[in-house]
Amino acid sequence: MTLVKFNSDRKNNGSFLPGINDVFDSIFNDTFFNDRMATRVPAANISESEDHYHVELAAPGLKKEDFKISLDRNMLNISVEQQHENKDAQKNYSKREFSYNSFVRSFTLPDSANYENIEASYNDGVLSIDIAKREEAKMVRRQIEIK
DSSP states (O other): OOOOOOOTTSOOTTOSSTTHHHHHHHHHTOHHHHHHHSOSSOOEEEEEOSSEEEEEEEOTTOOGGGEEEEEETTEEEEEEEOOOOHHHHTSOOSOOOSOOSEEEEEEEOOTTEEEEEEEEEEETTEEEEEEEEOGGGSOOOOOOOOO
16 A cells, blocks of 8 residues: 655646646655655766866765775776764764765766866865866867958
C-alpha cells in the first residue's frame, strides 16, 4: 500500500483530474525520494574567456588541503576525501545536505588547453581553476574592412 499526501488547501484550477497534481507533487517532493535523487557532488560552472578556460566548483565547508587536483592526459580530476570529525558524531542531524565525505569530478579538457599552465585557488567555498589556452587557440578578433 502506498500512502499519498494530498494538499487540500490548493485549488486544482483547470485540472482534468482533480487531485492528480497532488499525487505527482507527493512523489517528487517527498524527502525520501529527493534525498536519493540528489547528487552528492558539488555543482560546477564552466566558462571561457579570450585566453583561459575557467572551472568553478561550489564546495563550501572544505579547506584547500581537502582537494586533490590531477591531470591524466586530457582529463582534469578533482577529488575530495574527508574523514568525519568527532564533533559531527555528537550532533543529531534531522537533515544534512551539504556534507561531502568524498567525491570526484572529472572534466575532459579540449586540445586547445595548455596543460602546462593550470592554476587553482579556493576562496569563500568556491574552488576556481584557470586553464590557459594555447597561443594558436586564443580568439582572434579584428575588424574586417569592406572594399
